[in-house]
Amino acid sequence: MRVADSPTIKYYTRWELFEEAKKKKGKVEVLGAEKQGEVFSVEGKRVEIRTVEGTGHAHVEGNVKERLFIVEDSTRGPLFVTGRIQGKGEVFHLIRGGNIHYSHWEVKGNLVVRTLLVGREIYLRYDGEGRLRLYGVSLPGRSDVNHHLTAGDIENVHLLVPDDSSFLVHRPLVKLGKGGSAHVETRFLPGGLVVAVPSVEVYTSEVETASHSVKDLSFTGDQLFYLRSRGLTPHEARSLLIEETMKFLLGGLYEEARTILQTVPSLRPTRNPP
Amino acid sequence: MITKGSISRSFVEGLSREKGEPEWMRRLRLQALELFERLSDPLWLKGIDEIDLDELVLYEKVDARATSWDELPPEIRRFYEELNLPEQEKKFLAGLATSYDSEMVYYNAKKFLEEKGVVVLPMEEAVKRYPDLVRRYFGKVFPPAEHRYSALHYALWSGGVFVYVPPGVKVTFPVEAFFLVANEMVAQFEHTLIVVGENAFLHFIEGCSSPQFRKFAFHDGVVEAYVHRGGHLKFTTVQNWSRDLINFNNKRAIVEEGGRVEWVEGSFGSRASYVYPSFILRDGASVDVRAFTIAHGGEWKEGGVKLFHVGKDTRSHVVSKSVSSSDGVSVFRGLLRVNKGATGSRSSMSCDSLLLDEESKAFTYPHNQVEEPTARVSYEATTSFLREDQLFYLRSRGLDEDSAKALIVSGFLSDVISYLPPEYASVFRRVLELDFRGSVG
Numbered sequence: 001m002r003v004a005d006s007p008t009i010k011y012y013t014r015w016e017l018f019e020e021a022k023k024k025k026g027k028v029e030v031l032g033a034e035k036q037g038e039v040f041s042v043e044g045k046r047v048e049i050r051t052v053e054g055t056g057h058a059h060v061e062g063n064v065k066e067r068l069f070i071v072e073d074s075t076r077g078p079l080f081v082t083g084r085i086q087g088k089g090e091v092f093h094l095i096r097g098g099n100i101h102y103s104h105w106e107v108k109g110n111l112v113v114r115t116l117l118v119g120r121e122i123y124l125r126y127d128g129e130g131r132l133r134l135y136g137v138s139l140p141g142r143s144d145v146n147h148h149l150t151a152g153d154i155e156n157v158h159l160l161v162p163d164d165s166s167f168l169v170h171r172p173l174v175k176l177g178k179g180g181s182a183h184v185e186t187r188f189l190p191g192g193l194v195v196a197v198p199s200v201e202v203y204t205s206e207v208e209t210a211s212h213s214v215k216d217l218s219f220t221g222d223q224l225f226y227l228r229s230r231g232l233t234p235h236e237a238r239s240l241l242i243e244e245t246m247k248f249l250l251g252g253l254y255e256e257a258r259t260i261l262q263t264v265p266s267l268r269p270t271r272n273p274p
Numbered sequence: 275m276i277t278k279g280s281i282s283r284s285f286v287e288g289l290s291r292e293k294g295e296p297e298w299m300r301r302l303r304l305q306a307l308e309l310f311e312r313l314s315d316p317l318w319l320k321g322i323d324e325i326d327l328d329e330l331v332l333y334e335k336v337d338a339r340a341t342s343w344d345e346l347p348p349e350i351r352r353f354y355e356e357l358n359l360p361e362q363e364k365k366f367l368a369g370l371a372t373s374y375d376s377e378m379v380y381y382n383a384k385k386f387l388e389e390k391g392v393v394v395l396p397m398e399e400a401v402k403r404y405p406d407l408v409r410r411y412f413g414k415v416f417p418p419a420e421h422r423y424s425a426l427h428y429a430l431w432s433g434g435v436f437v438y439v440p441p442g443v444k445v446t447f448p449v450e451a452f453f454l455v456a457n458e459m460v461a462q463f464e465h466t467l468i469v470v471g472e473n474a475f476l477h478f479i480e481g482c483s484s485p486q487f488r489k490f491a492f493h494d495g496v497v498e499a500y501v502h503r504g505g506h507l508k509f510t511t512v513q514n515w516s517r518d519l520i521n522f523n524n525k526r527a528i529v530e531e532g533g534r535v536e537w538v539e540g541s542f543g544s545r546a547s548y549v550y551p552s553f554i555l556r557d558g559a560s561v562d563v564r565a566f567t568i569a570h571g572g573e574w575k576e577g578g579v580k581l582f583h584v585g586k587d588t589r590s591h592v593v594s595k596s597v598s599s600s601d602g603v604s605v606f607r608g609l610l611r612v613n614k615g616a617t618g619s620r621s622s623m624s625c626d627s628l629l630l631d632e633e634s635k636a637f638t639y640p641h642n643q644v645e646e647p648t649a650r651v652s653y654e655a656t657t658s659f660l661r662e663d664q665l666f667y668l669r670s671r672g673l674d675e676d677s678a679k680a681l682i683v684s685g686f687l688s689d690v691i692s693y694l695p696p697e698y699a700s701v702f703r704r705v706l707e708l709d710f711r712g713s714v715g
Binding site: 164203 | 632638640648651655657
């Protein structure tokens with residue numbers, strides 16, 4: 001895939017690693033699911049997929065009734081997850097681990113997917129029909145998040161939360177065909193190096209809407225003055241902004257992931273920052 | 275001398291000898307040739323693989339170099355008269371240089387330019403007459419090593435123009451260079467170098483054109499611009515190629531402290547086109563870019579703007595528009611890079627595409643890299659479509675369908691077209707009308 005190639009940036013995605021990915025030896029653990037041959041199935045509850053050794057492969061099928069919680073953990077090795085989810089409701093998708101991570105989901109129905117991504121190199125692909133709302137947050141560290149999205153109606157909003165030494169990448173690619181509609185947005189906070197490449201490929205004029213944007217979430221002088229006049233320090237104002245944006249994007253996942261979020265020093269609200 | 279095919283050391287040395295170049299230029303060409311041989315085709319290129327360089331005329335010596343139109347051979351003059359260039363020169367240009375395939379065949383600068391110390395010369399002549407000045411900038415803004423085709427350009431460059439505006443001099447009338455690819459299976463490698471001195475001003479217009487060919491032609495040009503402290507460059511480029519040309523354009527400006535660049539880039543025609551002007555902004559420098567492309571009838575048009583904010587308090591503003599119709603594909607590859615230390619920098623980029631029918635496509639790949647916490651950046655892009663209700667409204671006002679479509683396209687591009695010089699804006703509107711009349715939907 002040539003999508004990220006550019007005349008001046010020698011920096012490419014590695015989707016091609018997965019296009020012909022073959023299964024390798026490895027052990028994967030899938031908790032909270034029933035095994036049916038090589039397929040793990042889950043009914044509207046919680047599933048945890050993690051590598052135990054080597055390169056882990058798993059295929060999961062799930063039905064979303066109200067909420068489905070998926071945790072993918074590649075701490076012990078690269079993890080390849082494929083899956084099929086359908087239904088209406090919310091999917092909380094937590095991906096973590098220090099290894100390369102490839103997750104390809106076929107989605108069907110009317111789904112809101114909230115993702116918290118903590119990892120080095122994450123390739124997250126959703127293909128499907130219907131309406132897909134994909135909201136996500138990348139936490140400080142070195143993280144390269146690549147989305148590949150096809151669906152009828154897509155909204156993807158992703159927040160990059162770096163600290164001074166972070167290198168965070170968000171690179172969504174939306175392919176839009178007849179009758180489709182898409183909005184892709186990367187928001188980021190100042191700090192470290194952030195890279196946002198919200199790409200849209202429109203293949204026909206028979207499309208409802210197509211737009212994408214990149215915005216920094218910094219306060220303007222006026223906004224900061226207003227907040228400071230209400231008694232907040234700049235650090236508290238920043239914490240408030242991060243917290244509210246993350247709550248909006250993560251919804252119920254925000255509470256679930258509180259323990260993870262608390263481990264991130266730059267997210268801890270403090271009245272007297274060091 | 276007509277030289278076809280086989281890019282080799284002896285060919286490059288022969289070209290350098292033919293032009294009577296100094297040793298440093300000969301060495302630069304040979305180094306670029308080595309790079310060309312070493313580098314592989316860039317991954318981001320699509321559609322250029324059909325070029326067989328061995329089949330192309332890489333250099334054609336034209337025995338004409340005139341400073342008045344009457345001195346030009348009639349068969350060459352005819353092209354420029356059809357383009358109305360002699361008339362435009364009389365009316366509003368301070369200087370004009372024109373090329374015919376590989377060579378500059380005409381140049382003329384008004385006397386007041388010389389009196390102010392402004393240099394407008396064909397590139398080859400500038401290399402001989404102002405070797406130190408040219409050497410200081412040539413290949414320093416857009417380096418040969420950037421990619422394989424910029425290396426090829428530096429190995430084979432021929433034609434182009436050198437413009438130097440001394441510090442403090444304001445050139446109020448535009449200077450124009452016009453590049454014509456007149457014959458098929460020809461490769462044009464013209465090199466333009468513009469230097470704007472401290473607190474100086476220049477409006478430079480670049481025009482490009484080619485007639486219809488049965489086969490195709492190849493254009494691989496470079497524009498380098500160096501704007502010194504407090505200098506101001508207004509650069510307008512109007513590229514109106516035929517649909518049989520593969521256009522590869524390498525353009526870059528370095529803008530020193532407090533300098534300013536206004537850049538208007540318009541592109542019609544060409545089977546495949548790759549144009550990404552790039553800007554390196556030092557402390558307090560600013561750039562305003564308005565660009566549009568039309569991808570019509572199976573054309574693959576790549577455009578985009580590359581912005582490098584390396585200094586403090588830099589400003590950039592980009593408005594890019596593209597129109598795709600009849601299976602045309604428009605691609606936007608933008609880059610915004612804000613380096614650490616470029617404190618207080620601001621950038622806004624907007625990119626809008628209009629698709630006129632269901633076979634057309636628009637791809638948008640913006641790269642935003644921000645390493646400076648105090649920088650403020652925004653990027654927004656939309657893709658819109660020709661709607662039945664828009665057509666219905668205009669037709670109910672008495673316009674036929676083709677005129678209605680041309681009007682919608684013209685309105686969509688008006689943000690950019692209004693930045694063209696009036697003479698060019700009216701020509702553009704006319705070309706738009708002809709291009710879209712009866713050919714969309």
